[in-house]
């Protein structure tokens with residue numbers, strides 16, 4: 242397991258770090274869509290029994306064909322599970338919370354939803370031990386870098402970390418960093434895929450055949466990441482090692498600098514972080530409304 246020299250993280254667990262025997266555990270994944278079904282597969286590969294939920298029949302059928310117990314009944318899944326993961330879209334959460342809110346007391350519940358803060362999760366899931374996690378799509382190849390916010394006096398911390406380790410590495414974070422983590426690591430694969438796509442188009446533009454272009458770009462990215470991951474070298478140092486005075490690389494770097502690639506990426510990550518914060522406000526308003534309506538109709 243590699244431990245970052247530059248990282249803020251206080252705890253890191255590798256994919257090999259399943260310290261707990263997870264095989265007797267039943268875990269509910271509520272909202273087993275794109276990321277939820279990848280989580281379900283990862284937990285299942287760690288020996289966990291998974292109950293996955295979705296709304297549409299076709300999705301439930303597909304989950305069953307993938308070997309999971311699957312249902313549209315979230316309350317049934319929550320009652321049967323010792324640990325609950327929530328992976329619906331943020332705007333779908335208020336409806337889900339209404340269904341399961343009175344059935345989660347005493348259980349650990351992990352939300353992977355962007356934006357929704359612990360405060361709001363606690364309010365809607367009374368008595369549950371609530372965590373926030375932000376994995377990424379690379380969990381499909383056991384290479385997620387999952388950010389984890391652990392509540393104070395957590396009883397289930399180790400078991401949650403072991404479960405998340407089934408998807409890759411786990412970094413414990415303070416809650417104020419999770420929106421930024423969402424932008425960098427959660428959205429990261431999409432941003433990096435855009436870069437890869439652009440490099441492949443660039444390779445085609447200079448005449449490299451498509452399959453060779455794909456390999457040249459992907460292998461260069463994996464190799465560069467591995468180089469930086471395993472050596473005490475700053476990215477700017479690596480860049481200087483490659484750049485010959487008057488050579489080819491400096492010509493490319495000049496264009497990149499002129500078009501503002503760094504500033505575009507910094508802006509992009511700042512905007513994504515701001516969007517996660519705004520999501521929290523939007524959901525909060527909708528939940529406040531829901532609670533006010535419930536209270537006033539029960540008076």
Ligand SMILES: NC(=O)C1=CN([C@@H]2O[C@H](COP(=O)(O)OP(=O)(O)OC[C@H]3O[C@@H](n4cnc5c(N)ncnc54)[C@H](OP(=O)(O)O)[C@@H]3O)[C@@H](O)[C@H]2O)C=CC1
Pocket residue numbers: 271272273274275276277294295296297298300313315328329330331333336337353354355375376377378427
């Ligand atoms: N995609 C990603 O890379 C990542 C996403 N996330 C977070 O994960 C969450 C899910 O994202 P993603 O997987 O992309 O979205 P999807 O739309 O693919 O998945 C959401 C799933 O939730 C199901 N669902 C919605 N409402 C309910 C309900 N009341 N009961 C049961 N199931 C329900 C939907 O079912 P049906 O299909 O039947 O409508 C759907 O399958 C989001 O909150 C996102 O912020 C976090 C990290 C990475």
Ligand SMILES: O=C(O)[C@@H]1CCC=N1
Pocket residue numbers: 355423427428
């Ligand atoms: O785009 C989103 O909102 C989610 C969160 C991180 C990745 N996908």
